[in-house]
Amino acid sequence: MPPIGQAFMPALCGVALMLACHAAAQAGAPQVPAMAERVAACVACHGAQGRAGPDGYYPRIAGKPEGYLYNQLRHFRDGQRRYPPMNYLLTNLSDDYLRQIARHFAQQHPPGATAAAGNTSAAVLERGRLLATQGAPERRLPACAACHGQALSGLQPAIPGLLGLPRDYISAQLGAWRNGARRAHAPDCMADVAQALTPDEIHAVSTWLALQPSDAPLAVASTAALPIRCGSVGATP
Template sequence: MIDCLHRLHRLLCPLAVVFFLSAGLAAGVAAQPAPTTAAPAAAMAPRVLACTVCHGKEGRATPDGYFPRIAGKPAGYLANQLLNFRDGRRSYPQMTYLIEHLTDDYLREMAEHFAALDLPYPPPPPPQAPPAVLEQGRRLVQQGDVARNVPACVACHGAAMTGVAPSIPGLLGLPRDYLNSQLGAWKTGQRRAHAPDCMADIARQLTPEEVSAVSAWLAAQPVAAGGKPARTLPAAMPARCGGVADVPVAGR
């Protein structure tokens, strides 16, 4: 029954997006602000109603598990993802339809609106994997696998895994299904980022079992510090990643 409801939500959500588009983003397309002015939060909220149909009230996410939280994510990261959807580096037709005619500046205003929302995270769900699998996921997240040149997740996403401003996302507070699907999309090339696409390189090194273990462990962790991204990483990143050129890289 639950699986049936999940499938129904995924089918109905795009239809609801199209309905709300007329009251939300469509108004923004016709009245995009000049690049030098930023829309106040009160003015921006009704323009992004279409986003909240799938991503939940104020972008908090929904219990469904397939649409991630966007509230409080780093503005640079959200802007990059909107640009990736619009320009074809990420593939989800409903997202592309919503934003394909929006300018870079308007997408950045949308990103800044959601990034500025300071909303509490709910407690994580109970672990969805056996202890041995969770331990495998923990090791990969916190230590990586040096023998295969797989860096620890914390080396880029921060010790608390809440991300790093302005462009590195947090990994906590996300559903296991979503984490699984995104790592799988990087492995198969369905999700891409600006070159060098470091996440694609890392994901291709992981087995399906390791992807599942990492996702299960991350999804079971509480979100520290209100989920706010760190200002800096404690050390240089282990590899160069597109979209985060301002972050120092080890040995370079």
Template sequence: MLRMLGFLVLLLPLAASATDAAAITQQGNGKGAAPCMACHGPAGGGMDINGYPRLAGLDAAYLQKQLDDFANGTRANPVMQPNASALSEDERAALAKYYSALPLPAHPAASAAAKPGADGERLATRGDWSRALPACTQCHAPGGVGVGANFPPLAGQPAGYIASQLRAWRQGTRHNDPLQLMQHVAKQLTPQEIDAVAGWFAAQPLPAKGSAP
């Protein structure tokens, strides 16, 4: 009996962490952080019409880095900075784990802003070496399903979100990439190419529901 009680005590912090993360997504933390679901949807699938990204199934280390960067001002965003700053370090870590464990949506939402075309596919899958521009899929994996903590999934993300981030890299307003890789890539793209690449990735299918990228 005592052994069983000891085991339950060990589980309590894990259960509290999971409960807290779920509660924050639905209700906020009562200390200035708004409910995550207000922008990212009840299941973390994002909101295409507003360009809010999918969080479900993303790498936990990637998610935590982004939250930490918003909190410390390394990554700028008028919505995310105050919300991440209102979260404790433990809350940011719990949220990252929570969202990484959520299943992927069955299919990306249809996007009126997504305009997949030849230029988008060519640049995403082959790049343009005459401009020292590598293919996006060389880092983000075939189909844009993502690789580890540094190269997040692009497939099925809202076209508006992908394009806004590429413009931020291009303008230098976002600069939390490893070795400044994205800054170099984005500066090689024209505004039209940014929209084409964003549209192509937004139209790509996600892995089967319940699987991770």
């Protein structure tokens, strides 16, 4: 059973979503809402400045590449990515409005809290580290760092960083790609990677990533070829 505070998070986010949707409905009026009003619903779930929610599920969006954030907002708005509160919130927002929100959070760089290791064994953490930094060459499974940058802080213009993300969120997204609930442009490289991982490996790499400090260098541009074909990289940001 979730803690009492966590149990109230959906309700709090719901209130914020309604307020933000009301502001969004007024977007065509002469007075455009201030940025603080536009992102009120975002920070209610994703934390101040988008640093990550307190419940271990809502991800950090601060400092992500602008192109990545914009694409995700579009996908939620257009139904390509499914999460009802996000789909509802973004339904009537224009591309320009979404770009402004994406640009705002891309420019935020608050320090992130590092998760506690708890009772995770050293063997599990080492397994996660090897998967994240070296992959499994014998299985042609690329490392997370091969696509998301050696510092795991992302690559411009549209590959997200993996730092500052709660373990449960990382695990849930890998699971969603593994079972087809989340999809990207073909060839869907993340689906291929997730399907090659075992549940134990997903747990290991999610736990290790969540324990890494989130104040890494900013996402940088890279012209290096990715180790596998990835359709979303070529998508228009």
